[in-house]
Amino acid sequence: MANTIYRKCSNCGEISLNKDYCPVCGTLINNTLKRELERKERAVQKQMISSTTKPKSAFTLFLENAKNHDNIIIRYLARFFYTTWIIVLAIGGFLALVFGYIAA
Known part of the structure; x- marks a missing residue:
């Protein structure tokens, strides 16, 4: 008797x-x-948001x-x-890293 749980459906009563x-309308009660389902959905949404990348610039899209x-x-x-554009971006990123390290 200790394991009997009565649940009332919020949809149909x-x-x-x-x-x-619910055996009548199929709603999760x-x-x-x-x-648990809400937590899983939020985790999936959070993972999807964190995995999105920045959009590429118009110049990069044009060259591709x-x-x-x-x-x-x-x-x-x-x-x-x-290729030249990628090299310029790499050099700029390296210089930003060096100057950021020096400033800190």
Whole structure:
């Protein structure tokens, strides 16, 4: 008798014995399971938000699209400028790291 749990459905008002879902309308009536599902949903949403990256700049998108161009001259020019652009960004990032380390 100690394990009997009566739950009332908040949707239709049906009272059920030892059930997690309402037998009439199928609504989840177990509050512990509701909280666990909400926690899992929040964790998934938080993980999705943290895994998103910054959008690429217009110049980078232009060069990436030009790398697949039909004209071979435009394709190789785009690859050359894209490589140069990546090198410039790497040098700038390194300098920012050095100056930040010196300032601290």
